[in-house]
Amino acid sequence: MNPEMTAKDLIELEDQYGAHNYHPLDVVVQKAQGVWVYDVEGKRYLDCLAAYSAVNQGHCHPRILQAMMEQAHRVTLTSRAFRNDQLPLLCRDLHDMTGMDMALPMNTGAEAVETALKAARKWGYKVKGIPSEKAEIIACTNNFHGRTITIVSFSTENQYREGFGPFTPGFTVIPYDDPEALRRAITPNTCAFLVEPIQGEAGIIVPQEGYLKKCEALCREHNLLLVLDEIQSGLGRTGKLFAYMHEDVHPDMVIVGKALSGGCYPVSAVLAPRNVLEVFKPGDHGSTFGGNPLACAIARAALQVLSEEKLAERSAELGAYFLGELKTLRAPHIIDIRGRGLWIGIELSGAARPYCEKLKDEGILCKETHDHVIRVAPPLVITRDEIDWALDRFRKVLQ
Numbered sequence: 001m002n003p004e005m006t007a008k009d010l011i012e013l014e015d016q017y018g019a020h021n022y023h024p025l026d027v028v029v030q031k032a033q034g035v036w037v038y039d040v041e042g043k044r045y046l047d048c049l050a051a052y053s054a055v056n057q058g059h060c061h062p063r064i065l066q067a068m069m070e071q072a073h074r075v076t077l078t079s080r081a082f083r084n085d086q087l088p089l090l091c092r093d094l095h096d097m098t099g100m101d102m103a104l105p106m107n108t109g110a111e112a113v114e115t116a117l118k119a120a121r122k123w124g125y126k127v128k129g130i131p132s133e134k135a136e137i138i139a140c141t142n143n144f145h146g147r148t149i150t151i152v153s154f155s156t157e158n159q160y161r162e163g164f165g166p167f168t169p170g171f172t173v174i175p176y177d178d179p180e181a182l183r184r185a186i187t188p189n190t191c192a193f194l195v196e197p198i199q200g201e202a203g204i205i206v207p208q209e210g211y212l213k214k215c216e217a218l219c220r221e222h223n224l225l226l227v228l229d230e231i232q233s234g235l236g237r238t239g240k241l242f243a244y245m246h247e248d249v250h251p252d253m254v255i256v257g258k259a260l261s262g263g264c265y266p267v268s269a270v271l272a273p274r275n276v277l278e279v280f281k282p283g284d285h286g287s288t289f290g291g292n293p294l295a296c297a298i299a300r301a302a303l304q305v306l307s308e309e310k311l312a313e314r315s316a317e318l319g320a321y322f323l324g325e326l327k328t329l330r331a332p333h334i335i336d337i338r339g340r341g342l343w344i345g346i347e348l349s350g351a352a353r354p355y356c357e358k359l360k361d362e363g364i365l366c367k368e369t370h371d372h373v374i375r376v377a378p379p380l381v382i383t384r385d386e387i388d389w390a391l392d393r394f395r396k397v398l399q
């Protein structure tokens with residue numbers, strides 16, 4: 001593509017002309033297929049990040065690409081000023097797959113979270129009868145829901161907030177995995193509890209069994225909405241379609257993104273019962289690109305791949321194998337290895353970054369989260385042989 005450009009040249013260019021709001025590993029990816037990515041020098045790596053679970057279906061899945069190309073040649077964008085022939089089909093597919101009455105499509109995860117927050121507040125005023133401007137939403141410590149000013153208003157990560165105030169009021173933060181804290185935080189003005197079923201960015205924190213069930217009971221008792229951010233945990237990653245399905249709970253809103261497009265395009269959505277999403281009237285909310293026909297065609301194909309290739313089931317089976325094998329690793333600096341499905345955190349006593357660098361040299365792409373945790377989250381199309389290949393390298397680097 002750029003035969004004269006080396007990785008070093010490209011890194012220098014990016015450092016000079018691009019904002020430094022990330023600190024990526026210095027691998028310059030040029031192409032990818034399935035679980036494998038290739039850098040500009042042609043070196044092959046096994047992707048154990050899957051773009052933070054956006055590429056659950058594997059890179060450049062041929063069926064998603066085909067749907068994308070076919071739709072791109074027909075029509076890409078109508079805006080919501082007009083209808084298009086793909087949006088109704090995506091909404092129906094989401095309903096059929098999840099059982100949720102309705103969908104409101106957006107683009108990025110953060111936008112879908114903002115949409116859910118707006119829906120929750122509007123529901124609080126219109127349905128629950130909370131006095132004007134008084135609605136409260138409860139969120140958890142160490143949450144990650146995106147980067148907008150409203151969302152970082154209830155982040156407990158200093159760096160996400162520092163220098164970005166003033167913040168949006170109306171949020172209460174309680175400890176994660178603590179139903180009693182939720183009980184104490186609820187007031188008559190609470191309209192929603194926003195929570196990740198498993199906290200990804202916090203380091204793959206799996207709550208105690210029954211946590212969501214207890215939260216659901218409290219939400220019912222006090223008439224507030226249980227809003228689950230399944231942007232990273234959803235669409236097969238934990239071995240079920242959604243992480244909440246490991247417990248028999250019925251959320252009031254589910255936020256999806258990332259793998260909704262198989263990583264081919266930004267597509268997100270809020271899924272909810274009719275009595276929640278119908279609080280929006282024409283003009284209350286929207287987005288130029290949200291629900292565009294290209295996005296919808298891609299998302300439909302991405303969902304089809306998930307179900308036809310039984311990726312949630314694969315994640316459960318291969319994740320159990322991967323986790324079981326990783327747990328046999330013995331090294332003094334390994335504090336904990338945990339996870340669910342193909343979503344595994346290896347917690348170390350020291351910095352994880354140097355191990356991610358070493359894994360990269362061995363042909364494995366991983367990224368640390370919260371300094372001490374190596375996140376292992378390959379595309380769900382990974383095979384057992386590829387996991388064995390990865391395990392050899394994890395053993396070599398970690399032991």
Ligand code: PXG
Nearest residue numbers: 052108109110111144145146200229231232
């Ligand atoms: N909720 C959860 C649980 C997420 O993991 C978002 C919301 C926001 O999605 P968008 O599409 O707005 O990024 C996420 C995103 C990053 C980064 O580079 C983002 C995520 C994970 C790791 C890094 O900012 N997750």
